[in-house]
Amino acid sequence: MSHLPVSKTAAAVQPFHVMKILGEAKALEAAGQDIIHLEIGEPDFPSLPCVHEAVNQAMQAGLTHYTPTLGLPALRQKLAEFYGQFYHAQVPMERIMLTPGSSSGLQLLLTAILNPGDKVMLTDPSYPCNRQFVNLLHGQVISVPVDASSQYQLNSDLLQAHWQEGIKVVMVASPANPTGTVIEQTELVKMAQFLAKQNAYLLVDEIYQGLVYQRPAESILAHPNLPDNVLVINSFSKFFGMTGWRLGWLVAPLALMPILDRLGQNLFLAAPTLSQYGALRVLEPDALAQLEERRQAFEMRRNALLNAMQQAGWQVSVQPQGAFYVYWDVSNLTDNAEQLALDILHHAKVAVTPGKDFGEFKAKHHIRLAYTTSPERLTEAVKRITDYLATR
Ligand SMILES: Cc1ncc(COP(=O)(O)O)c(C=O)c1O
Structure with a gap:
């Protein structure tokens, strides 16, 4: 068969566009570059050790x-x-x-x-x-x-x-x-x-x-x-x-x-x-107490990122109240957030997610930043991006 048939519904499924950014970020890392990852939508913390112990026990018990x-x-x-x-x-x-x-x-x-x-x-x-x-x-x-x-x-x-x-x-x-x-x-x-x-x-x-x-x-x-x-x-x-x-x-x-x-x-x-x-x-309860500490860590990261963005004069049109994302309004910088995300990756060495992944409306004017890394790295990311933007 010259090409293998797939269903129309499957063929129409859209990929995560951020995968392109992630792929290029990985290639830059493989070439020895230090990339700050703000594109990843999952906690950087591993699951709790007590979870691993419980699962080990379940395994040993043949469950x-x-x-x-x-x-x-x-x-x-x-x-x-x-x-x-x-x-x-x-x-x-x-x-x-x-x-x-x-x-x-x-x-x-x-x-x-x-x-x-x-x-x-x-x-x-x-x-x-x-x-x-x-x-x-x-x-x-x-x-x-x-x-x-x-x-x-x-x-x-x-x-x-x-x-x-x-x-x-x-x-x-x-x-x-x-x-x-x-x-x-x-x-x-x-x-x-x-x-x-x-x-x-x-x-x-x-x-x-x-x-x-x-x-x-x-x-x-x-x-x-x-x-x-x-x-x-x-x-x-x-x-x-x-x-x-x-x-x-x-x-x-x-x-x-x-x-x-x-x-x-x-x-x-x-x-x-x-x-x-x-x-x-x-x-x-003891595991939930550890997760509460992690929530507080996310809160510190959120505050660090928002403060750095504010000091850099970036547009944050709403204050995020939860999750670990800031939706950055880049309408004053570009009409092509996807290209801006690529430029930021290559010049500022920060990986971010363009709005296109989340729909069409004003997608060209937004970038998602995930604060799933330390406050120091977040502040460093804003500095790197600001320095890059000053050169454009
Ligand atoms: C809003 C929202 N719903 C659902 C999911 C699916 O997550 P999971 O399948 O890991 O529970 C995600 C993952 O990022 C999400 O952001």
């Missing part, structure tokens, strides 16, 4: 078989308690399902509710994979352009202004990638209530839950009068620092659990067993 598709009952129960203790949310374990990363949770939920042609509202910019998931299911993405005027987030006015027939689900993330901004709980609940009247779902991505600064960590699930159209995904990747363990979870209405169970049985059988034993350990 290497499949778990039930919904996950280890003990872990589902522990997550239910975690919601009660830290978020004052009553979430019975029967509504919780472990998934291989929240990536699978997102796919599973969308597979459970979308018919071909159904519309899904999301923001531009937003986490890029969501658009791909919708396309793979032959759904239709309804993009709502957002900028600094709404904190780069959806709110109930914007939702209603962009409302159209056929929307089955609205996807939001709080805190969000790439902007680190939060949607206030009252606003989320208003959106859920509006959508309930339209017989549509609100899917809230709480993957950066816990990584918030100068404000309490929250979950929409804590609201007492929440309609039953709210779906939540979460993960052990970010706050818990376990990206490579590929473990997340979802919370869905009881009525959807049998179908999610059935879909999970067919799509992945179960989330990784050893990762689930690691997660049981990471939810213990």
Whole structure:
């Protein structure tokens, strides 16, 4: 065969454009250059030693078989308690399902509710994979352009202004990638209530839950009068620092659990067993105390980066409140953020992510900076970029 056939939906899937930057950064490093990485969307900290010990023990005990598709009952129960203790949310374990990363949770939920042609509202910019998931299911993405005027987030006015027939689900993330901004709980609940009247779902991505600064960590699930159209995904990747363990979870209405169970049985059988034993350990109080120290480290990094950016006179149109990202408005510097990112890499030796990875709206005018490195390296990065910009 001259070329091997692939499906139209697969062929249309977009890559992460930042991979080009990452590839070039790696090549520069191989040639002996010192590159500061601000493009990577994962904590630089490794997972906690106590997780490794627990997983070793599980391995030694031969706990290497499949778990039930919904996950280890003990872990589902522990997550239910975690919601009660830290978020004052009553979430019975029967509504919780472990998934291989929240990536699978997102796919599973969308597979459970979308018919071909159904519309899904999301923001531009937003986490890029969501658009791909919708396309793979032959759904239709309804993009709502957002900028600094709404904190780069959806709110109930914007939702209603962009409302159209056929929307089955609205996807939001709080805190969000790439902007680190939060949607206030009252606003989320208003959106859920509006959508309930339209017989549509609100899917809230709480993957950066816990990584918030100068404000309490929250979950929409804590609201007492929440309609039953709210779906939540979460993960052990970010706050818990376990990206490579590929473990997340979802919370869905009881009525959807049998179908999610059935879909999970067919799509992945179960989330990784050893990762689930690691997660049981990471939810213990001593581990959570260590994660709180890491959150404080992220807060210091955030402050260091924002201070350095402010002193350099860069445009930061909104103050990020969570995650580990700053969405830098470079409209005063370029109409081509992708080229600027490449120039910054080659001349300032700092790797950053162009806005193009997160959508189209004002993407040419934004760059995402991830503060997943030390305050010293962050300040150094801003200095290097400033020195380079002065030479242009
Ligand atoms: C907003 C958001 N949602 C979901 C994910 C998926 O993460 P994971 O599959 O590691 O849980 C990411 C990863 O970066 C993300 O930024």
